[in-house]
Amino acid sequence: MSTIAVLGGGAWGTALGSMAARHGNEVKLYARDVSVVESINSVHRNERYLPGIDLYPKLAASTDAAEVLRGCDLILCVIPAQALTHAIEGLKALIPVDTPLVICAKGIERASGSLPSGIVARILPNQKLGALSGPSFATDVANGLPTAVTVAARDQLLADTIAAALSGRTFRCYSTDDLIGVEIGGALKNVLAIAAGAAIGRGYGASAQAALVTRGFVELRRIAQSMGARPETIMGLSGLGDLMLTCATPQSRNYSYGLAIGRGEDLSNRPLAEGVATAAIAAELAAGKDIEAPIIAAVAQILDRQITIDEAMEALLARPLKTEN
Ligand SMILES: NC(=O)c1ccc[n+]([C@@H]2O[C@H](COP(=O)([O-])OP(=O)(O)OC[C@H]3O[C@@H](n4cnc5c(N)ncnc54)[C@H](O)[C@@H]3O)[C@@H](O)[C@H]2O)c1
Ligand SMILES: O=P(O)(O)OC[C@H](O)CO
The missing domain is CATH 1.10.1040.10 (N-(1-d-carboxylethyl)-l-norvaline Dehydrogenase; domain 2)
Structure with a gap:
């Protein structure tokens, strides 16, 4: 079991957080939107981004990034590619340097031409980075439908560890050390x-x-x-x-x-x-x-x-x- 911090309370962050909590991890999600946080904590739904879908009730949310990141042993970063620089710049002082950060966004930064791992590495050069990508709609994953994705990290052992932490009955992670390959496809x-x-x-x-x-x-x-x-x-x-x-x-x-x-x-x-x-x-x-x-x-x-x-x-x-x- 891992203690997982999810950064981003949109459709994909919420779906991954709910799935990871369902698989026995302790998961806290950071969202900026108070109504999203209240809705997840009180009725276990994210009506703004995943309307009508019941989330795993143990998924907890907060607008306090420090509280979410404190003591975590894995970070899922689910912030869109074009917002990543701004978001990580704002959060960098709170991100524990020895905690692996898994990028879940799919895009290339317009201003720099960087893939998400390049964006994060620029700001947090010593962070261990991974990426999660593959055919996976947030609604499918939140509904517990069978899904398979790829988890990548330059260190194959780290990719295997992340894949094991997130995999479960309905969500299967394959692993690879081809980080750039996984990001560019997405x-x-x-x-x-x-x-x-x-x-x-x-x-x-x-x-x-x-x-x-x-x-x-x-x-x-x-x-x-x-x-x-x-x-x-x-x-x-x-x-x-x-x-x-x-x-x-x-x-x-x-x-x-x-x-x-x-x-x-x-x-x-x-x-x-x-x-x-x-x-x-x-x-x-x-x-x-x-x-x-x-x-x-x-x-x-x-x-x-x-x-x-x-x-x-x-x-x-x-x-x-x-x-x-
Ligand atoms: N939705 C899916 O099915 C799905 C599946 C796989 C991958 N993805 C990828 O995941 C990423 C996120 O997609 P999504 O579906 O969650 O988008 P979304 O529009 O549903 O949510 C985006 C979230 O990011 C938050 N955000 C934006 N800027 C931020 C900042 N500076 N700090 C903190 N939070 C910030 C927003 O508040 C919002 O909660 C995208 O790159 C997308 O391609 C999405
Ligand atoms: O809804 P889209 O087009 O952002 O696709 C979501 C996921 O990336 C599908 O794997």
């Missing part, structure tokens, strides 16, 4: 899910969706390999597995965002879709390394309103013919 699949949703929303059909996801996966693989990711990680839960999930259903917020773009719907007041902020920086990173990534570039241009979905599709189809690699 970040890029969100961008590709926007493309898949946009294709369906625009009425291009399931064949176009499958082509975009498959060719998008080639782009993901190229970028990931350029960063040192291992092929088996890209083909695993945090790569192909999460791509399959996120590109397939409106249950994904990124896919839904794409769907809304394709249908010409209002994009304000939508839930978090990490791919929106990641698209442009992912396209820039690829271009900077001379990596062909036309689908990721098209998503970035569509989001930036430089081109329409129709123009993007026309341009993708008009590219010179080539061998399939």
